[in-house]
Amino acid sequence: MATPTYTLIDSVTLGSSAATVTFSSIPAGGDLILxxxxxxxxxxxxxxxxxxxxxxGNYYRVHMVGRSIGPDSGTVSGSxxxxxxxxxxxxxxxSSFKIQAMDxxxxxxxxxxxxxxxxxxxxxxxSAHRWxxxxxxxxxxxxxxxxxxxxxxxFFLYNIAKAL
Numbered sequence: 001m002a003t004p005t006y007t008l009i010d011s012v013t014l015g016s017s018a019a020t021v022t023f024s025s026i027p028a029g030g031d032l033i034l035x036x037x038x039x040x041x042x043x044x045x046x047x048x049x050x051x052x053x054x055x056x057g058n059y060y061r062v063h064m065v066g067r068s069i070g071p072d073s074g075t076v077s078g079s080x081x082x083x084x085x086x087x088x089x090x091x092x093x094x095s096s097f098k099i100q101a102m103d104x105x106x107x108x109x110x111x112x113x114x115x116x117x118x119x120x121x122x123x124x125x126x127s128a129h130r131w132x133x134x135x136x137x138x139x140x141x142x143x144x145x146x147x148x149x150x151x152x153x154x155f156f157l158y159n160i161a162k163a164l
Contacts, residue, residue, distance in 0.1 A: 006033065009157045017148035021155055024139040028105035029159035032137065037096045039152040046145040047097075049082040051111070051137050056080060063127035082129050083145075084117055095119040104137040111137060 007029075012021050026032070057078035064073040076083065084097065097117035104111060111131040118124035131137075140157070142149065 005161050006158045007161065009159055011154070011156045013154040014149060014151050016151045019148050020141050020143045021149060021153075022139060022141040023155075023157050026104075026138050026140070026157070027159070028136060030103070030162035031160040032099075032101040032104045032140075033158040033160060034099045034101075034140065034155065035097065035158070036153065036155040037094050039094055039150055045147065047084040048143045048145055049084070049099075050080075050141045051082070051131050051133070052135055052139050053141070054131070054133060058132040059083075060130045060132065061127050063125060065125045066123050082113070082115075082131070084115060084125065084127070093119045101137055107134050107136055110134060 009026060009032075010023050012023075014021070023034075057080055059076075059079040059082050061076045061079070061082070062073075063075075065071060095117060096119070097115065099113055099115045101111055101113045103109065110133060113129040113131070115127045115129065116124070142155070
């Protein structure tokens with residue numbers, strides 16, 4: 001049995017703050033994995049992600065959160081972005097994330113994604129997302145709900161080849 005391999009498509013580490021981070025011209029492949037980390041920035045802001053520039057109401061999610069002030073869960077339907085609440089931290093604790101998009105270059109199905117993020121201060125969040133489009137994912141844009149993405153933030157985009 002073949003072993004799946006991770007191939008780095010692109011990476012970004014911000015030397016200064018930026019309004020967005022965009023990965024474009026993503027080649028076809030098996031699954032995408034986007035991992036990274038935000039430094040502490042005093043924000044507590046949400047991350048907003050668009051696929052292929054789509055800002056229509058085509059994003060859906062189910063999420064659950066574990067945190068010191070109590071658990072939370074919910075759903076979001078028909079959003080104009082993939083949202084991750086409070087990925088940027090509100091203290092001096094860095095926050096990390098991992099997002100997997102399954103079969104991202106297939107054009108015969110809508111896209112599904114699993115995400116995990118959090119830190120020891122704000123808790124952890126797990127979510128499942130659906131992008132109601134059969135288009136292959138060829139670009140990913142990341143922005144914050146307010147202000148810029150902090151300097152020192154890092155993003156690594158990998159393709160996981162399918163094991164045959």
